[in-house]
Amino acid sequence: MVTGRFAPTPSGRLHLGNLLCCLLAWCSARKQGGRFLLRIEDVDEPRCPARLADQCIEDLRFLGFDWDGPVLYQHDRKERYQEILEQLREKGLTYPCFCTRADLHTEQAPNLGDTQYIYPGTCARLTEAEIRAKSRTRTSAIRVRVPDLEITFSDRLQGLRRENLARDCGDFVLRRSDGYFSYQLAVVADDIDSGVTEVVRGRDILSATPRQIFLYRTLGAQPPQWIHIPLLLDPQGRRLAKRDKDLDLDALSRRFSPEEILGLLACACRLQERPTATTLLSLLREFDWDRIPRESIRLPKL
Numbered sequence: 001m002v003t004g005r006f007a008p009t010p011s012g013r014l015h016l017g018n019l020l021c022c023l024l025a026w027c028s029a030r031k032q033g034g035r036f037l038l039r040i041e042d043v044d045e046p047r048c049p050a051r052l053a054d055q056c057i058e059d060l061r062f063l064g065f066d067w068d069g070p071v072l073y074q075h076d077r078k079e080r081y082q083e084i085l086e087q088l089r090e091k092g093l094t095y096p097c098f099c100t101r102a103d104l105h106t107e108q109a110p111n112l113g114d115t116q117y118i119y120p121g122t123c124a125r126l127t128e129a130e131i132r133a134k135s136r137t138r139t140s141a142i143r144v145r146v147p148d149l150e151i152t153f154s155d156r157l158q159g160l161r162r163e164n165l166a167r168d169c170g171d172f173v174l175r176r177s178d179g180y181f182s183y184q185l186a187v188v189a190d191d192i193d194s195g196v197t198e199v200v201r202g203r204d205i206l207s208a209t210p211r212q213i214f215l216y217r218t219l220g221a222q223p224p225q226w227i228h229i230p231l232l233l234d235p236q237g238r239r240l241a242k243r244d245k246d247l248d249l250d251a252l253s254r255r256f257s258p259e260e261i262l263g264l265l266a267c268a269c270r271l272q273e274r275p276t277a278t279t280l281l282s283l284l285r286e287f288d289w290d291r292i293p294r295e296s297i298r299l300p301k302l
């Protein structure tokens with residue numbers, strides 16, 4: 001059976017881009033008669049207060065979404081993440097990394113984003129004695145060693161993709177030096193444990209997918225079907241972000257009904273020609289991945 005999910009990070013109020021993702025993930029799973037799960041990705045606890053997680057759930061209910069079973073919270077899953085980290089450590093795949101953010105940035109062009117950043121392996125070759133000495137003054141992050149191997153996968157919307165992890169990414173972080181687990185570890189652990197077979201999410205995360213596939217394989221699990229949806233841009237052509245308050249649900253719910261918001265989303269992703277009010281049930285009838293654009297979508301002025 002198909003199992004889809006929506007996995008928002010509650011570091012701000014949901015915006016139209018997040019809602020488009022939920023809409024398409026929900027339609028895809030429900031259209032196939034599948035299960036649909038909701039997971040709150042609050043692994044980075046300091047950035048994700050409980051009040052924003054509650055708000056996120058309330059916003060999804062306001063729009064009429066439903067999901068199966070209880071909401072899963074990443075903050076409840078630390079023991080499980082630790083277990084997985086241990087499994088990888090036992091395979092000899094992990095090592096402590098003492099590099100600070102400043103160290104990493106002086107080695108590379110400082111304006112490279114996290115996804116383009118390639119870890120040069122500075123701490124991969126430390127001896128036991130060096131590790132002990134460094135541990136006295138600093139806490140370490142934990143990285144996983146990646147193989148010099150091409151990862152190839154097929155995305156339902158973005159087509160065939162390939163990346164060599166060693167060349168294009170480098171060893172990546174599983175647990176941060178402040179003790180919080182990384183998104184990469186948490187998302188894979190959760191999707192495996194929840195039996196997720198279909199991952200629908202923003203195209204901005206496409207570049208993290210090869211790292212996640214590597215974790216699936218290393219843990220002996222079958223990766224899901226990947227579907228990376230286009231990003232929504234504001235009327236000026238900039239990517240929507242949580243700081244864009246005028247397109248978040250706080251502002252939108254003051255101006256529009258849930259049906260009108262669904263209409264805006266449906267028109268943006270071409271499930272309907274005009275932004276007229278609609279319901280989840282009628283969108284479910286219209287839904288077809290072949291109608292959804294692959295490129296970023298610029299929103300009109302609302």
Ligand code: GLU
Nearest residue numbers: 007008009041187200201
């Ligand atoms: N939590 C991520 C976000 O809100 C989504 C992660 C995923 O769907 O894999 O952007």
